[in-house]
Amino acid sequence: MTAHRNGAPVLEVKNLSIRFGGLRAVDDVSFTVERQRITTVIGPNGAGKSTLFNLVSGALRPRDGQVLLEGVDLTGAPPHRLQRAGLARSFQITNLFPDLSVFETLRLASQILEPPLRAWQPVRRSTIAIARAGALLERFDLAAKAGHKVAALSHGEQRRLEIAVALAGEPKILLLDEPTQGMSHGDTEETAALIRDLAADVTVMLIEHDIGLVMSLSDHVVVMHQGRVLAEGPPAAVRADPAVQTAYFGHA
Numbered sequence: 001m002t003a004h005r006n007g008a009p010v011l012e013v014k015n016l017s018i019r020f021g022g023l024r025a026v027d028d029v030s031f032t033v034e035r036q037r038i039t040t041v042i043g044p045n046g047a048g049k050s051t052l053f054n055l056v057s058g059a060l061r062p063r064d065g066q067v068l069l070e071g072v073d074l075t076g077a078p079p080h081r082l083q084r085a086g087l088a089r090s091f092q093i094t095n096l097f098p099d100l101s102v103f104e105t106l107r108l109a110s111q112i113l114e115p116p117l118r119a120w121q122p123v124r125r126s127t128i129a130i131a132r133a134g135a136l137l138e139r140f141d142l143a144a145k146a147g148h149k150v151a152a153l154s155h156g157e158q159r160r161l162e163i164a165v166a167l168a169g170e171p172k173i174l175l176l177d178e179p180t181q182g183m184s185h186g187d188t189e190e191t192a193a194l195i196r197d198l199a200a201d202v203t204v205m206l207i208e209h210d211i212g213l214v215m216s217l218s219d220h221v222v223v224m225h226q227g228r229v230l231a232e233g234p235p236a237a238v239r240a241d242p243a244v245q246t247a248y249f250g251h252a
């Protein structure tokens with residue numbers, strides 16, 4: 001399977017829908033994520049952004065619609081299968097193990113690159129995973145912290161490590177759920193630069209509330225409102241859209 005299989009986009013979401021009781025949390029949502037572009041999903045609280053991410057990453061099964069990764073229908077596939085197929089997700093809530101070292105965290109995350117029959121061999125022989133962990137330490141400027149426990153890292157370093165963990169398996173698409181949430185201004189700027197840098201290697205799709213960041217970071221913006229796609233397009237065009245002004249910014 002080549003990276004450019006059939007020339008299909010990295011991710012296609014077609015008519016995706018889910019209901020919680022009577023609530024149409026995601027309602028007939030369709031859009032395309034093109035390769036090596038940063039696509040951002042925005043929308044007011046409760047618009048359905050997290051639910052959409054849960055559907056795309058396999059945490060929830062849709063009632064209707066399809067999720068295609070490079071043209072392959074993976075609708076309803078469990079998260080581990082989507083991960084093997086090249087979809088990685090980094091969570092809003094820090095989900096690192098505080099007592100593991102930074103290096104061990106990255107080596108474990110890179111274990112997916114080892115051939116399946118070698119996955120359970122003694123870890124010192126996991127040469128691919130060890131090499132990948134070393135490269136990630138350099139890339140994410142964490143080499144000086146390799147032996148430190150995750151708990152000893154600053155908030156910004158932990159977020160960098162989370163992104164490194166998500167990239168460890170060399171995914172085709174990386175989903176980031178509010179990557180700058182709770183960060184100081186300095187850490188936000190640093191993370192934005194990191195995401196821009198990442199986009200050269202991997203397609204990025206994110207949920208982000210910081211509208212300044214959305215405007216400066218995104219190639220494509222999808223605006224959700226009440227479970228539906230209200231508008232999509234380049235950031236400036238979306239921001240100027242009167243329907244978006246009303247629904248999202250609270251004025252026309």
Ligand SMILES: Nc1ncnc2c1ncn2[C@@H]1O[C@H](COP(=O)(O)OP(=O)(O)OP(=O)(O)O)[C@@H](O)[C@H]1O
Pocket residue numbers: 020023025043044045046047048049050051052
């Ligand atoms: N498991 C669930 N059961 C019932 N209702 C849910 C569930 N998950 C989400 N919802 C509801 O679905 C709607 C969409 O929620 P969702 O979390 O996807 O919105 P969001 O755009 O991510 O919001 P926020 O910006 O506040 O995170 C909301 O009304 C929410 O209360």
